[in-house]
Amino acid sequence: MNSHTINGSIRILSSEKIDVRYVAKLARIALTDDEVERFGTQLSDLLEHVDALSRLDVSQVAATAQVVESRNVERPDEERPCLNRETVLTEAPQRQGGFFRVPRIIAE
Amino acid sequence: MSETMSAREARGPHEVGGAEARPERRFEAVIGIECHVELKTRSKMFCGCPNEFGGEPNTNVCPVCLALPGALPVANTAAIEHMIRAGLAFNAEIPAFSKFDRKNYFYPDMPKDYQISQYDMPLTQGGVVRYWLDDGTMKECRLTRIHLEEDTGKSTHAGSGDGRIAGSTYSLVDFNRAGVPLMECVSEPEIHSAEEAVGYLESLRRTLQQIGVSDVKMEEGSLRCDANVSIRPVGSTELGTKTEIKNMNSFRSVHRAIESEIERQIAVIESGGRIVQETRGWDEVKGVTHSMRSKEQAHDYRYFPDPDLVPLEVSRAVVERIRAELPELPPARFVRYTTQYGLDVKQATQLIDNVALALYFDEVVNASGNAKQSTNFVLGDLSRLANETQTPVHASPVTPAHLAELIALVEGKTINSKIAKDLIERMWRGEGSPKAIVEREGLAQTSDPAAIEKFVDDVLAANEKSVGEYKAGKTNVIGFLVGQVMKASKGKADPQLVNALMKQKLES
Ligand SMILES: [Zn+2]
DSSP states (O other): OOOEEETTEEEOOTTSOOOHHHHHHHTTOOOOHHHHHHHHHHHHHHHHHHHGGGGSOOTTSOOOSOSSOOOOOEEOSOOOOOOOHHHHHHTSSSEETTEEEEEOOOOO | OHHHHHHHHHTOOOOSSOTTTOSSOOEEEEEEEEEEEEOOOSBOSSSOSBOOSSOSTTOSOOTTTTTOTTOOOOEEHHHHHHHHHHHHHTTOBOOSEEOOEEEEOOOTTOTTSEEEEOSSSOSEEOOEEEEEOTTOOEEEEEEEEEEEEEOOOEEEEESSSSSOSTTOSEEEEEOTTTTOEEEEEEEOSOBOSHHHHHHHHHHHHHHHHHTTSOOOOGGGTSEEEEEEEEEEETTOOSOOOOEEEEEEOSHHHHHHHHHHHHHHHHHHHHTTOOOOOOEEEEETTTTEEEEOOOOOOOOOOOOEEOTTSOOEEOOHHHHHHHHHHOOOOHHHHHHIIIIISOOOHHHHHHHHTOHHHHHHHHHHHHHHOOHHHHHIIIIIIIHHHHHHHTOOGGGSSOOHHHHHHHHHHHHTTSSOHHHHHHHHHHHHTTOOOHHHHHHHHTOOOBOOHHHHHHHHHHHHHHOHHHHHHHHTTOGGGHHHHHHHHHHHTTTOBOHHHHHHHHHHHHHO
16 A cells, blocks of 8 residues: 555545555455446545644644544543443344353454 | 674673583574463453453453454553562563554454554663572563553364364364453563573562462463574674574473574585474473474554544552562562572572561571571571471561571570571470570570589599590580480580580590
8 A cells, every 4th residue: 555654554545545454454345346336536636624623723723633532531440330241242143151152263 | 782792792602502411612592581471350351251260161251351343442441550560570661652553364262353463662661670590690581562452362272172273173162361461572582592591480480470460370371481592603793593493381491492593503504594483382291492494474454543542541659559569570689699698599589489588587597697597497497397287487486586486596606506407496386485485494405614624524533445446436425425415415615616526525
């Protein structure tokens, strides 16, 4: 993927072609060639839109990691009731005894 | 980084595999250690489910830790304070601002398909772990950072017969552990042997346990560690290609795995090969590391700030309150015991690993002013009695004040060491003040020369045969004769005086 590292984080520029197949692989989505073409265009449009922000003068704006103002939303270290296991496992596609049963894990 | 290197090189190259392991030291090992430590809290990191080991599978779960749609995480204050506590214990910086990020990847034991972690603004930055080796040498290894994240669930690979992922046909997942607060502690690559790695881990474990942030039990998975190992020619400052060693289940495995990996890498290089950057698993039975054959694609975790969690502002007041609560830490205690009190490494370590005993010992030393005798009694007679009766020393009837009193009686030669041993047994049984027992029962040592001379004369008169043997050159019978005097005096005679007088009489 075409990307640049700025302060350790990856940034994709709209002027560069987005690797839709790579993004799809990260998201575990299988795409047809047509879809790759269609989503590629759509994602590029999105990135271009976001890129408009970089044309703004933000030198007077403090950096933030959150758009909401609040800070330190915490809870005291207290136990709360859990869900009943049967309730939990009833919704599972597959179960075995008290466990969720999942397909074979392929080491990455 | 270059500063570190030059500082380290200035101290001289370290040996690979210990001083005795390799006669020629052409390579230096460079090791960094990554630990995952489960924090000791009542509830999980972002929900109120119990944080406990060993529950029935999938019983400690709720919408938050199962990632059911709409559930929102709320950070546990106790876990955040544990992070600050750990950071301060290792002299790390506690930034005023911190946040949580999402680390995106897929694995069945992680129900959200991302892990809440900390990327660029962890709760602690830097710091240093001070540790010691078996020969008492103090060492240091700097920390890169300690960050807070949530643990994953636990998967059991089934259908292959041996629980391994290879060949398994399905997996079973238990989410009890999902969302347990987890601290990731990353060291700089400043460790140079398997011994140092274990020393580092021991110190880290002792410290985290003693400040109360974790049980740090490898057997229960509350402490897990991986090692990054590379080698380079002695004198070089460049880092070689590293491998990451996993599956080490005890400190003994860490030692063996690192030794074995260093040897393997040296063999590869010496036979003209190249080290491949990869993850290698430690095989406890075969005693070797093996490639885990994972495709070494660079992970792309696409970290971004978690919009469900607001940032943390860490108040200086909280930091100072936590700093003030910290106990004396293991490395400081080690230095105090070995340099100030003259304890050997084994004695110091024994006390450090039993904090209640160490606190008791400190009180005895303070009250008696005699570190040597305090060590002898606390690690000798008292520890033996504690073992025999399964009662911790600090919970026994022998108070530090009483023990100090006993030490004073020995120091002032009011009683000899034999009486002292007898007294400590009686104090253990709850007879109270040793001074009171001595006075009540007239156990004070007899140093009156006239009284001792009488005992000596009586013994010599009654043992003519031994006297004859002594004069014929069999001088070791003096021990028997002195013993007879001690017996006659009911142990109260000053043994040194008896010895001197006996010798004088036999040789006159
Ligand atoms: Zn929960």
